[in-house]
Amino acid sequence: MTPGSEVVLALDDVAVEYESRGSAMRVLPGVSLELRRGEVVGLVGESGSGKSTLALAILRLLPANGRIVGGEILLDGSIDLARLGEEALRETRGPKVAMVFQDPLTSLNPTFKIGGQMVDVQAAHTPRRARRADRKVFLERAISLLGKVGLPDPGQIVRSYPHQLSGGMRQRVMIAMALSLEPELLIADEPTSALDVTLEAQILALLRSIQASRNLTILFVTHDLNVVAQICDRVVVMYAGEIVEQGRVLDVFEHPRHPYTEALLEAVPTRRNRGRALATIPGQVPSLLGELRGCRFADRCSYAKQCCRTEMPPVVASGESQAVRCHMRGPGALWESQDAKAQQ
Amino acid sequence: MSTPIPRVEAGGSLLSILDLRVVFSEGGAVSRLFSKNKGVQAVDGVSLDVAPSEIVGIVGESGSGKTTLALAALGLTQVTGGHVLYDGQDITRLGGSRIRRVRRNAVMIFQDPHSSLSPRMRVSSLLMEPYFIHKVPEPERYGVAELLEMVELPSRLASLYPHELSGGQARRVGIARALTLRPRLIVADEPTTGLDVSAASSILNLLQSLRVNYGTAYLIITHALNVVGYLADRIAVMYLGRIVESGPAEQTYDAPLHPYTQALIAAIPEMDARGGKRETFVSGEIPSPRDPPSGCHFHPRCPFAVQTCRDVAPLLEEARPDQWVACHRWREVASLEQA
Numbered sequence: 001m002t003p004g005s006e007v008v009l010a011l012d013d014v015a016v017e018y019e020s021r022g023s024a025m026r027v028l029p030g031v032s033l034e035l036r037r038g039e040v041v042g043l044v045g046e047s048g049s050g051k052s053t054l055a056l057a058i059l060r061l062l063p064a065n066g067r068i069v070g071g072e073i074l075l076d077g078s079i080d081l082a083r084l085g086e087e088a089l090r091e092t093r094g095p096k097v098a099m100v101f102q103d104p105l106t107s108l109n110p111t112f113k114i115g116g117q118m119v120d121v122q123a124a125h126t127p128r129r130a131r132r133a134d135r136k137v138f139l140e141r142a143i144s145l146l147g148k149v150g151l152p153d154p155g156q157i158v159r160s161y162p163h164q165l166s167g168g169m170r171q172r173v174m175i176a177m178a179l180s181l182e183p184e185l186l187i188a189d190e191p192t193s194a195l196d197v198t199l200e201a202q203i204l205a206l207l208r209s210i211q212a213s214r215n216l217t218i219l220f221v222t223h224d225l226n227v228v229a230q231i232c233d234r235v236v237v238m239y240a241g242e243i244v245e246q247g248r249v250l251d252v253f254e255h256p257r258h259p260y261t262e263a264l265l266e267a268v269p270t271r272r273n274r275g276r277a278l279a280t281i282p283g284q285v286p287s288l289l290g291e292l293r294g295c296r297f298a299d300r301c302s303y304a305k306q307c308c309r310t311e312m313p314p315v316v317a318s319g320e321s322q323a324v325r326c327h328m329r330g331p332g333a334l335w336e337s338q339d340a341k342a343q344q
Numbered sequence: 345m346s347t348p349i350p351r352v353e354a355g356g357s358l359l360s361i362l363d364l365r366v367v368f369s370e371g372g373a374v375s376r377l378f379s380k381n382k383g384v385q386a387v388d389g390v391s392l393d394v395a396p397s398e399i400v401g402i403v404g405e406s407g408s409g410k411t412t413l414a415l416a417a418l419g420l421t422q423v424t425g426g427h428v429l430y431d432g433q434d435i436t437r438l439g440g441s442r443i444r445r446v447r448r449n450a451v452m453i454f455q456d457p458h459s460s461l462s463p464r465m466r467v468s469s470l471l472m473e474p475y476f477i478h479k480v481p482e483p484e485r486y487g488v489a490e491l492l493e494m495v496e497l498p499s500r501l502a503s504l505y506p507h508e509l510s511g512g513q514a515r516r517v518g519i520a521r522a523l524t525l526r527p528r529l530i531v532a533d534e535p536t537t538g539l540d541v542s543a544a545s546s547i548l549n550l551l552q553s554l555r556v557n558y559g560t561a562y563l564i565i566t567h568a569l570n571v572v573g574y575l576a577d578r579i580a581v582m583y584l585g586r587i588v589e590s591g592p593a594e595q596t597y598d599a600p601l602h603p604y605t606q607a608l609i610a611a612i613p614e615m616d617a618r619g620g621k622r623e624t625f626v627s628g629e630i631p632s633p634r635d636p637p638s639g640c641h642f643h644p645r646c647p648f649a650v651q652t653c654r655d656v657a658p659l660l661e662e663a664r665p666d667q668w669v670a671c672h673r674w675r676e677v678a679s680l681e682q683a
Binding site: 046047166168169196197198199200201202204223224225226227229230231263264267268269270271273274277278279280281284 | 510540574575
């Protein structure tokens with residue numbers, strides 16, 4: 001389970017804009033991130049943090065008013081997804097990078113049986129001449145994959161329509177479908193957010209075992225820090241379109257370096273903070289219309305100094321695995337985290 | 345049929361639910377007459393108490409009947425059997441103006457604030473509407489600004505329409521609306537579901553402080569165990585219309601007795617539990633309440649099930665002081681847990 005050093009996906013200064021009422025809103029000002037083979041990376045943030053935009057941008061699935069305005073999205077060190085033509089893009093989506101969405105019901109076609117949809121996915125990535133003869137092979141593969149994702153009686157499932165399955169079963173079907181083209185990178189956007197807790201645990205365990213057996217790289221987009229702790233090796237925290245902190249899950253959760261990460265972690269209700277008031281983050285995520293100067297979290301940050309409002313903070317390496325974008329963590333750190341204070 | 349023993353407490357309860365049953369019938373009168381379809385047993389013999397200023401959490405997955413129970417607790421759905429006593433008065437038998445008087449003191453916060461706030465009314469009118477419905481004289485009313493302040497919203501929101509509010513703000517307006525009549529009991533259905541981490545934590549803080557300041561009691565319905573573990577005094581776990589375990593929150597959370605409660609707690613992803621966590625969660629999904637399994641409803645998913653579990657529905661029994669469990673085999677399960 002130790003991730004190798006080979007970089008599967010490298011985002012370099014990726015910028016995304018949404019066009020709205022004639023003005024451009026820069027939702028991602030320039031994000032850089034690396035995913036290594038066999039790694040499960042959690043991309044966390046609240047609504048409006050840009051985490052879903054980033055996930056969609058990787059597969060060039062942005063809505064019609066969104067576009068990538070800068071940067072590179074390098075797959076396997078050679079293919080720049082940001083500049084790929086339509087045809088080449090189609091060949092990449094599925095066989096190289098696959099995606100699982102939050103709501104399987106909107107991703108599945110309600111008028112076709114599961115088997116047909118799974119066959120079509122495989123057929124679409126097969127040369128035209130071979131398609132007809134292979135449909136039986138594709139269906140058998142579909143059945144075997146449905147069995148592998150833990151669905152009972154897969155022979156029956158392929159003959160069912162999506163509405164005949166429960167939410168947990170549909171999400172398993174989506175995962176089987178995503179795996180059918182043997183991608184090296186799986187992007188999962190809130191795949192368990194709509195599921196009950198026992199089903200969530202089952203799906204997380206399933207993703208973990210698939211990841212381990214195929215050495216799959218997974219980018220797991222979620223707002224749930226508990227889920228990140230459960231499944232991810234590394235966590236990337238986003239705020240208002242920027243990565244504010246990243247590092248190994250254990251390191252970040254034990255010793256958060258960014259004030260926003262720290263506040264997020266303290267806002268999660270658990271039995272341990274029973275009876276105590278939970279930490280809240282005052283204020284709102286800043287509007288991304290117009291020019292933003294300085295640190296985007298400054299207005300809500302209890303540690304903010306003058307420089308935070310005027311100068312963009314640098315990214316500083318911290319500890320063994322962490323990197324943080326904060327003035328207060330630079331040389332001669334001005335800020336001490338809560339747990340550092342508690343230790344004294 | 346399981347008839348759990350009601351927890352009898354001498355006059356201490358604000359809300360007492362006794363052997364409550366709610367059955368939803370399906371289809372028209374004729375098809376009901378000729379089919380064997382007995383309808384959906386959404387709530388099947390549930391008893392529960394909420395004391396003044398107590399927080400009781402009802403936990404269950406989709407299809408467990410928890411939302412139906414919440415609606416029945418406020419007389420918002422037709423009850424098939426049993427009693428709901430509010431301050432000793434059976435509200436299942438009340439109608440018209442008398443139920444309205446009860447609803448002045450016992451209110452609901454709905455799960456989806458946007459669908460429970462009229463899109464055509466400004467926040468100020470939404471907040472004052474309960475006073476007109478209940479004909480509350482002016483001096484007994486809170487002002488709009490006062491209500492907004494209670495839920496920590498800026499007073500400038502008073503002139504906005506619901507669609508102009510964020511999810512967290514709309515949720516707060518829903519809570520402010522519930523507070524207008526100074527209720528003694530608030531029933532909250534999934535109060536934090538769908539909110540961002542920091543918005544959810546401020547709602548939980550708010551509920552907590554309202555209890556401290558006004559002695560409000562809560563019945564909180566949720567599928568998020570960490571929320572009840574954090575907030576509730578007592579929890580009750582529901583599975584397919586029945587309570588399978590109930591007890592003091594911390595005790596039940598730390599030492600659950602029912603295999604389903606154990607599975608639920610094992611399934612919660614927790615931040616500090618990585619690696620060392622047991623992966624003994626249940627397989628399968630909650631069956632349809634249309635055709636529940638025989639005996640103990642949980643037996644098809646239960647690793648401890650024996651023949652008795654398939655044949656006989658277990659009754660709630662007091663396994664530990666104040667901790668009640670409906671399981672034939674809780675003693676064996678508990679000893680296995682220790683081993």
